[in-house]
Amino acid sequence: MGPLSLAQDIGSRWVYWPWVGDHLDEIRARLSEHISLTVLAVAYGLLIAFPLALLAVRWRRLYPPIIGVTGVLYTIPSLALFVILIPWTGLSRTTALVPLVAYTLLILIRNIVAGLRAVPPEVQEAAEGMGYRPVRRLFVVDLPLALPAIFAGVRIATVTTIGLITITALIGQGGLGQFMIDGFQRDFRTPLTVGVVLSVVLAVAADLVLVGAQWLLSPWVRKGGRGSR
Amino acid sequence: MSFLGDVVDWFGDGSHWNGEDGVIHRLAEHVQISLVAILIAAAIALPIGILLGHVRRGGLLAINISNIGRALPTLALLIILVQIFGIGDPPGLLAFTGSLPALIALVALAIPPMLTNAYVGITDVDPDARESAQGMGMSGGQQLTRVELPIALPLIMAGVRTAAVAVVATAALAAYIGYGGLGRFIIDGLSTQDNVQVFAGAVLVALLSVAIEFGLAGVQHVLVPRGLRVGKERVERDVDQAPVEAVPAARAPIGEARQG
Numbered sequence: 001m002g003p004l005s006l007a008q009d010i011g012s013r014w015v016y017w018p019w020v021g022d023h024l025d026e027i028r029a030r031l032s033e034h035i036s037l038t039v040l041a042v043a044y045g046l047l048i049a050f051p052l053a054l055l056a057v058r059w060r061r062l063y064p065p066i067i068g069v070t071g072v073l074y075t076i077p078s079l080a081l082f083v084i085l086i087p088w089t090g091l092s093r094t095t096a097l098v099p100l101v102a103y104t105l106l107i108l109i110r111n112i113v114a115g116l117r118a119v120p121p122e123v124q125e126a127a128e129g130m131g132y133r134p135v136r137r138l139f140v141v142d143l144p145l146a147l148p149a150i151f152a153g154v155r156i157a158t159v160t161t162i163g164l165i166t167i168t169a170l171i172g173q174g175g176l177g178q179f180m181i182d183g184f185q186r187d188f189r190t191p192l193t194v195g196v197v198l199s200v201v202l203a204v205a206a207d208l209v210l211v212g213a214q215w216l217l218s219p220w221v222r223k224g225g226r227g228s229r
Numbered sequence: 230m231s232f233l234g235d236v237v238d239w240f241g242d243g244s245h246w247n248g249e250d251g252v253i254h255r256l257a258e259h260v261q262i263s264l265v266a267i268l269i270a271a272a273i274a275l276p277i278g279i280l281l282g283h284v285r286r287g288g289l290l291a292i293n294i295s296n297i298g299r300a301l302p303t304l305a306l307l308i309i310l311v312q313i314f315g316i317g318d319p320p321g322l323l324a325f326t327g328s329l330p331a332l333i334a335l336v337a338l339a340i341p342p343m344l345t346n347a348y349v350g351i352t353d354v355d356p357d358a359r360e361s362a363q364g365m366g367m368s369g370g371q372q373l374t375r376v377e378l379p380i381a382l383p384l385i386m387a388g389v390r391t392a393a394v395a396v397v398a399t400a401a402l403a404a405y406i407g408y409g410g411l412g413r414f415i416i417d418g419l420s421t422q423d424n425v426q427v428f429a430g431a432v433l434v435a436l437l438s439v440a441i442e443f444g445l446a447g448v449q450h451v452l453v454p455r456g457l458r459v460g461k462e463r464v465e466r467d468v469d470q471a472p473v474e475a476v477p478a479a480r481a482p483i484g485e486a487r488q489g
Contacts, residue, residue, distance in 0.1 A: 075442045077398030080431035083415055087232045087424045166302040170405065170419065177304060184308045184406070192312070196305040 016190045023191075027179075031198060034165055034175025038206065040097060041161045042154065045104030052105075053112035054138075063113065070106040078103070078167050086171065096168035103164060104157040111153025115146030144218070151214040155207055162203045166195070176202070235425045236432070245429075250413065252433065259410035259437065262326045262403075263396045266335030270392060273336075274343035275385070282351025282381070283373050303399050306334050307406050316407050331403035338399055339392035346388025350381030379454055386449040393441050401434045411437060 010016050020027070056063040073081075081099035089095045119142050127141045143150075169177030176195045183192025215222065239245060246252045281288045310330035318324040319332050326332050354377050362376045378385075404412030414430025417423075 072439060075394055075438050076435040077401050077438050079398070079401045079404075079412055079415055080434040080438075083419065083427050084431045084435075087428060163302040166304050167402065169304070170416075177302070180302075180305050180308055184311070189312060192305075192308055196301070196309065199302055199305070 010190075011186075011188045014189050014193050019188075019190045020194060023194075027194060027198070030175050030178055030195075031202070033173075034162070034177075034199070034202060037093070037097065037100065037165050037168075037173070037175060038158060038161050038202075041100035041165075042104055042158050044097070044101045045108050045157060046154070048101065049105055049108035049112060053109045053116065056109065056113050057116045066109060067106070070102075070109060073102045074106040078164055079170070082168055082171055091172040093173060095171060096165070096173040100161055100164060100168075104161060107157045107160070108153045111149045111156075112146065115149030116142055118149065119145045144220075147214065147218055151210060155210045158206050158210060159203045162199060162206060166199055175199075232425070232428075236428050239425050239429045252411075252414075255409055255411050255413055256433070256437070258327065258408075259397070259400055259412075262328070262332060262335065262408070262410065263393070263400050265323065265326050266332055266396050266400075267339055267389070267393055269332075270336045270339030270396075271343060271389065274340045274388075275347050278344040278347025278388075279351055279373070279378070279381075279385075282348045283369070283377060285352060288348045288352065303334065303338065303402055304405070306337065307331065307399070307403060310334055311406050328403060328406070328408040330406060331400065331408045334403070335396045335399055338395050342391040342395065343385075343388040346384045346391070347381070350384030350388075351377050353384070354380045380457060382453050383449065383457060386445070386452065390442060390445045390449070393445055394438055397434075397438050397441055 010019075052066050056066050078099065081102065082096060085095040085098055089098075123141060123145065124137065127137045132140065165173070165175050166177030166180060168174045169181045174181070176199045179191040179195030179198075183189055183195065244251075248254065307330060310333050314329050314333065317329055319326055319329040323332065351373075358376055358380065359372060362372045367375065400408070400410050401412035401415070404410055404416040411430060411433045414433065415427050418425075418427035418430060
C-alpha cells in the first residue's frame, strides 16, 4: 500500500483512533469553548428575557410587539445573522454571541410569560392577603410556580444554542463545529465524527443537567423527598 | 464612503443581479430546491401525521423517530450527507435541484415539524366535536375530512411554516457544501473577505426568510375557515387558561428547536 492510498484509507474511516489520541488537548479546548459560549448565550438571554417577560405580564399590550420583534429575529437564518456584525466586530466571539443570544429570546420570553400567566389568581390573592409585597410575591410565589415552564424554555434554548454554535465555525468560532469544518475541508472523517458525536452528547448532557437542576430547585415536587417533609 | 453606503452601491450594480452568479439566478436556485424539498417532505409527513392522529396510535413512536434527527446540527448533517452521497445532482426528474446531499438534508429537516404538528393538530380536536360528527352518522373518512382536518388546519399550517423557514435557512447553509442559492454570496464573500458582499448576501437571505414566513401566514389566513381563525382574543384566553403543564418539559422541544 503506497502512502497516498494509506492516507485515503485513513481519511475515509469514520474514526481513526490515533488521531483522537493525538488531539485530546484540542478536543478539550474546543469542548470548553463550546460550553462557555452556550452558557454565556443562555445567561445573557435570560438577563434580557426576564425583564421583558415581566413587562409583558404586567402590561399585556406589550406582549405582541415583544413577541413580534423576537419572532422576526428567530426567523432570520443563522448563516445570515452570524455574519451581519462582521463589518463592525470582525470575526470575533462577540459577532457569534450576539445572534446566539438573539435566538434564545423568543423561546425564553414565551415560556416565562406562559408560566407566570398560568399562576392561579387565588394563589396570588392568598399571597397578597398574607401581606406579601409584589416583589416578594414574584420571587416566593409566582416564579417557583412558573418554574416548570421556565425550565422547559431554558432547555429548548440550551439545546438549540449548542447546535447553532457549530455554524459559527464558518466565522472562525464554533467550538466543536471547527472539527466538522476541518474534516470536510481535509476530506478526513475522524474530526467530523468527533465534532458531531461530542456536540450531540453535549446537547443530551446539558438537557439532563437542566432536568436535574429543575429537580433540585423544586423540592415540593419530589414526593417523599427531603423537601416535602 | 460608509460601509452601508457600499452595500447600497452593491445592490445598485446591475452586474450583481444578472448572470449565472447574479441575485436573480441564485434566488431562483434557492426557491427551487426549498420548494421541492417542502413538497416531498409534506407528501411524506402530512399523510402519516394525519393518519396516526386520526387512529390515535403510534404517534409518540413516529414523533420520537423523526426527532432523532433533530439533535444533529444542520451543518453536520450536510457534511455527513456529502460524505455518503458525494456532491452530485439528484437522479432523474429531480436533477434540476442541483444537489443530492442538500435536497436530502432539507427533506429530513422539514419532516419532523410537519409530522408532529399534523399529529398533534388532529389528536387535539375536541372530543365533543368528534362525537357530534359520529352522532350525525359520519363515517371515519367523513369525520376526518369534514371535522378533524378543518379544525387541525391552523396547527398543520404552523408546521408547514416552521418547516419552510428551517428549509430556507438550511438551503443557505448548503452553499458551504458547494450548492448555489443565496448562501453563495455569504460563503464566497467570507472566503474572499469581501464584507460588503457578505452583508448583502445576509440581507437577501434574511429578507427571503421573513417574506416566506409572512407569505405563508397569509396563505394560512385564507385557507383556515373564519370560525376557526385563532384571533387575538382566543390566543389571550388560551394562554390565560393554560395550566403550567401547557408547556410540559418532555413535549416542549418537539418542533420548537431551531434548525439552521
